[in-house]
Amino acid sequence: MEVSRFDIDEADLEISTKRIGFEVVEYTKTQAGERKVYLNQEARKILELIKNTNKIYSYYDNNYIFISSQTKLRSNSTTLSKYLWKICESLNISTKKGNHKIRKTYISSLFDKGVNIDTIRSMAGHEDERTSLHNYCFNQKDDGELKRQLENAKNINVIIK
Numbered sequence: 001m002e003v004s005r006f007d008i009d010e011a012d013l014e015i016s017t018k019r020i021g022f023e024v025v026e027y028t029k030t031q032a033g034e035r036k037v038y039l040n041q042e043a044r045k046i047l048e049l050i051k052n053t054n055k056i057y058s059y060y061d062n063n064y065i066f067i068s069s070q071t072k073l074r075s076n077s078t079t080l081s082k083y084l085w086k087i088c089e090s091l092n093i094s095t096k097k098g099n100h101k102i103r104k105t106y107i108s109s110l111f112d113k114g115v116n117i118d119t120i121r122s123m124a125g126h127e128d129e130r131t132s133l134h135n136y137c138f139n140q141k142d143d144g145e146l147k148r149q150l151e152n153a154k155n156i157n158v159i160i161k
Contacts, residue, residue, distance in 0.1 A: 032127040107136040 028034055039047070050065055059067035064074035075083075081098030088097050103124070110120045111133075121129040124136065141149065 028125075030125075030127065032122075032125050035123055035125045037123050104136050104138065105140070107132055108138050108140055111137045112140060 047065060054060065054065070054067050057069070059069070059072050061067055061072070061074045066075040066080060067073065068075050068079060077099055081100075084098050084102075085096045088095070107120055107124055110123070111117070117129045117132065121127075121132045124132050126132050139146070
């Protein structure tokens with residue numbers, strides 16, 4: 001939830017707002033926002049490494065994982081995206097990829113691996129599976145893999161006369 005401060009200029013009788021940050025709340029915007037996401041063993045190891053690194057450098061903010069090295073407080077999604085952009089730049093990836101691209105890749109990967117669409121929808125926090133399919137699934141296969149997949153998709157019940 002964005003937190004604003006209202007300033008009243010009595011001389012001009014104008015009211016303006018200034019964004020002063022975000023407030024962490026204990027609830028989600030919708031029921032679909034309540035979700036559980038499975039983390040595989042490798043992801044759990046990485047998060048454990050981050051938590052241990054945070055302890056070493058005395059970064060702590062109520063068990064949050066992504067902590068700002070400057071403020072030693074939890075990072076927001078913009079900070080995470082900026083960090084990802086720097087990684088892309090260091091790897092000579094010309095297109096900036098932020099945290100939302102990770103979300104899209106995650107959802108597409110689940111779909112490609114045959115995970116049930118209702119499970120994907122639930123883990124993504126979507127109320128309707130069409131949102132997951134139409135906005136988050138994209139083809140991750142190169143032309144060679146796609147050609148192999150199409151070649152193997154032949155239907156043995158079709159007879160051509």
